[in-house]
Amino acid sequence: MKNKNLKRILLSAAAASLAAVMLAVSASADEYARARTYSGQFADVASGAWYYDSVAESYELGLIDGKSADSFDPDGSLTIAETVKLAAVCNQLLSKGAVDDSAFKLENPANWYDGYVAYATQRDIVTEPYENYNAPATRGMVAVLFSRAIRGAGVTPAEINTLAFGDLSDVDTAAWYATSAYRLARWGIMAGDENRLIHPEDSIKRSEMAAVVTRVIDPSVRVSLNGNAPAAPDASEAAPASSGALTLYAGTTEAKALTGLAGFAADIAVKDGASSVASNYSLELVNELTVERDNISFQLRNGSGYEALETLRVQLEEAAVGANGSVVRPGEDVYTKINELIYLWADGERVTISGLWYAGHDGYTTYAFYFDEALDLSSVSRYQLVCGTPGTDTLKLCGMDDVAALVANAYGVQVSDEIAQAVAEAADPAVTPDNTKYNEAVAAAKSTAAEISFEYEADRCCILYGAGLYGTPADDYRLLFVFRDGTSQTVYEGKVTSIRVNSAGSVLYYNTTAPDGREIQHGINFD
Numbered sequence: 247m248k249n250k251n252l253k254r255i256l257l258s259a260a261a262a263s264l265a266a267v268m269l270a271v272s273a274s275a276d277e278y279a280r281a282r283t284y285s286g287q288f289a290d291v292a293s294g295a296w297y298y299d300s301v302a303e304s305y306e307l308g309l310i311d312g313k314s315a316d317s318f319d320p321d322g323s324l325t326i327a328e329t330v331k332l333a334a335v336c337n338q339l340l341s342k343g344a345v346d347d348s349a350f351k352l353e354n355p356a357n358w359y360d361g362y363v364a365y366a367t368q369r370d371i372v373t374e375p376y377e378n379y380n381a382p383a384t385r386g387m388v389a390v391l392f393s394r395a396i397r398g399a400g401v402t403p404a405e406i407n408t409l410a411f412g413d414l415s416d417v418d419t420a421a422w423y424a425t426s427a428y429r430l431a432r433w434g435i436m437a438g439d440e441n442r443l444i445h446p447e448d449s450i451k452r453s454e455m456a457a458v459v460t461r462v463i464d465p466s467v468r469v470s471l472n473g474n475a476p477a478a479p480d481a482s483e484a485a486p487a488s489s490g491a492l493t494l495y496a497g498t499t500e501a502k503a504l505t506g507l508a509g510f511a512a513d514i515a516v517k518d519g520a521s522s523v524a525s526n527y528s529l530e531l532v533n534e535l536t537v538e539r540d541n542i543s544f545q546l547r548n549g550s551g552y553e554a555l556e557t558l559r560v561q562l563e564e565a566a567v568g569a570n571g572s573v574v575r576p577g578e579d580v581y582t583k584i585n586e587l588i589y590l591w592a593d594g595e596r597v598t599i600s601g602l603w604y605a606g607h608d609g610y611t612t613y614a615f616y617f618d619e620a621l622d623l624s625s626v627s628r629y630q631l632v633c634g635t636p637g638t639d640t641l642k643l644c645g646m647d648d649v650a651a652l653v654a655n656a657y658g659v660q661v662s663d664e665i666a667q668a669v670a671e672a673a674d675p676a677v678t679p680d681n682t683k684y685n686e687a688v689a690a691a692k693s694t695a696a697e698i699s700f701e702y703e704a705d706r707c708c709i710l711y712g713a714g715l716y717g718t719p720a721d722d723y724r725l726l727f728v729f730r731d732g733t734s735q736t737v738y739e740g741k742v743t744s745i746r747v748n749s750a751g752s753v754l755y756y757n758t759t760a761p762d763g764r765e766i767q768h769g770i771n772f773d
Contacts, residue, residue: 282306288318295320297453299467304456307463308345309335320453326387327359327379332455333391334366336462340399366391369398370612373605386423386446388455389436392462393426396433397491403433407471416443419620425491425538434468435461492623494521497533497545508702508747509558509634511641513649516627525645527636531555533610537629539621542590542597543614544633557702557746558634561587562613563604588615589632591652597621635751637703683732684708691728693717700745702754706730706772709754711745725756727772737770 284302286293291301301318304310309332313319324332331350338345350361359379366372371394396403409432412419417427427444430436435458436444450458461468494514510528512535514521523529532555533545546555590597597617604613630649632641638650688708692698693716700711708728714720725738725745738756743765745756752773757765 282308287316288312289316291318291320291453295453297457300457300460301453303460303464303467307460309459309463310452310456318452320451320456322452323382323449324452324455325380326376326383327357327362329383329388329450329455330366330372330379330391331359331362332459333371333395334362334369336392336459337366337369337371337395337399339463340396340401366395369394371395371398373612382449384446385436385444385448385450385454386421386427388450388458389426389430389444389446390423392435392458393429396462403435403465403468405432406434406468407432407437409471414444417446420540421446425540429491430458431471433461434470437469437471491536491538492516492519492521493534493536494629495523495529495532495535497535498530508700509632509636510555511632511636511644511646511649512630513646514629514631516629521629525649527641527644527646528555534612535631537621537623539623541614541616542588542631543612545610545612547610555634556744557700558587559611560746560748561634562602584615587634589630589653590615591628591630592621592626593628594630594652596652635702635747637701639703640701681730684728684730687728687732687734691715691726691734695720702747702751704751704772709747709772711742711756738768 282305284305288301291298297320301310301320305312313322334350335345338349350365352361352364355361357379363372363375363379371391409428414427414431417424421427423446427436427446431444494516495512510526510532512526512529513524515524516522529535531546533547535544536542546559584599584602587602588599590599597619599615600618601616602613603616604611630652632649632653638653641647641650641653688710691710693714695717696712696714697720698710698712700709702709707730709726710728711723711725713723715722715724715726718724723739723741724736725742726734726736728734738758740758742756742758745754747754752771754770754772755767757767760766
């Protein structure tokens with residue numbers, strides 16, 4: 247979700263009184279335990295109004311109260327806070343099957359909605375604080391919040407409406423809410439009017455919100471764009487993959503030891519909406535690698551003892567300039583910074599990046615790279631990705647020869663000597679640099695028994711950190727520089743607690759533990 251300037255509209259919090267309702271996630275609304283009975287007590291909800299059933303059902307499910315005992319105020323607006331509360335509650339109902347009020351409680355909150363903000367933030371429903379939680383929520387905002395709430399609950403609704411991007415005439419395909427709006431329209435949750443108008447910039451009405459929340463919880467009342475008739479998906483059929491997003495790799499939440507800090511890479515095939523990893527480098531350190539029509543995103547988790555991919559984390563966040571996507575580099579810097587940190591090919595075609603956004607959460611950070619031009623996800627059968635600066639020789643050792651070759655010819659990338667020599671020879675057979683001594687020295691340092699935890703190839707040298715270098719014991723840790731003339735230098739002997747290279751690729755930082763238990767940071771300029 248973005249606009250042309252990558253402006254991220256960030257949401258939070260919610261409201262609308264809620265009774266604790268026990269629900270079975272796979273059941274229809276008729277099987278849910280109703281909190282109460284609606285008997286037409288809202289005088290301003292006419293029995294013939296299009297929203298009558300939605301108001302009645304949302305009330306009975308305990309999701310939305312009236313403004314008073316006998317008034318619902320169907321044309322009234324909802325605040326962002328009220329909307330996010332409903333999204334958070336629906337996420338819990340879909341994922342847990344019941345509402346646990348304790349999940350939304352904070353000790354001494356400054357605002358009534360803070361607990362819902364915290365819950366939603368931890369689950370990526372809300373990505374950053376919103377300036378004014380009491381401002382009216384727009385329908386575009388609602389699409390984003392509920393798309394995240396549904397997907398975050400692990401639910402994949404059936405797409406009962408076939409819509410290509412551009413079919414919704416009032417949704418700019420470049421708008422920040424576009425992907426989410428199309429998801430909800432395809433799912434029959436926010437179907438729009440008979441002219442396929444979603445009205446994303448309008449404030450959402452209470453009657454419209456009643457329809458949204460009941461359709462989220464009850465698939466049987468979702469609507470088709472063909473005459474707006476109810477269309478219940480067949481639960482026995484697998485829901486088709488959403489054309490709005492594709493998970494390339496889900497990952498795991500298990501802690502990982504220090505490894506692959508320079509980056510990760512993957513060669514991924516896609517067939518019939520399902521992905522399979524053909525080969526990869528350090529992909530196990532990444533979570534939720536997802537491609538959408540306008541971006542590719544992934545998560546890096548914290549708390550693994552040694553921080554997995556810490557060098558990449560620092561490089562990415564320096565390239566983005568500013569925490570949580572609040573600032574992105576201007577266009578003239580994008581291609582010299584961000585496009586040197588991520589290389590993505592869709593069926594062999596390089597995808598250039600227009601900006602990098604990221605958001606920190608408890609335990610992980612989400613990074614999203616936005617494309618210059620949107621992808622047609624339905625037509626792509628192969629994705630090849632390199633993020634960070636793993637050497638091309640390393641990629642080849644991992645069986646990623648095709649990816650190494652693509653990197654070698656990509657704009658602005660620093661390639662390994664082996665690949666650089668091959669490219670140079672192809673252009674001019676007279677160019678034959680001799681790196682035999684260097685390659686032999688690196689190979690000798692790694693040995694067959696070495697456990698390499700960090701490797702970075704610079705112009706001047708190769709930096710290695712790990713145990714068992716040169717065939718030494720498995721508990722013998724050292725930090726080593728191997729220079730181009732084949733000589734080497736041990737910089738530090740012993741374990742480090744963290745290690746990274748700055749975004750410019752000129753300074754190595756590593757931390758060690760002092761006798762008093764505190765950490766000491768060391769810096770070496772190797773440029």
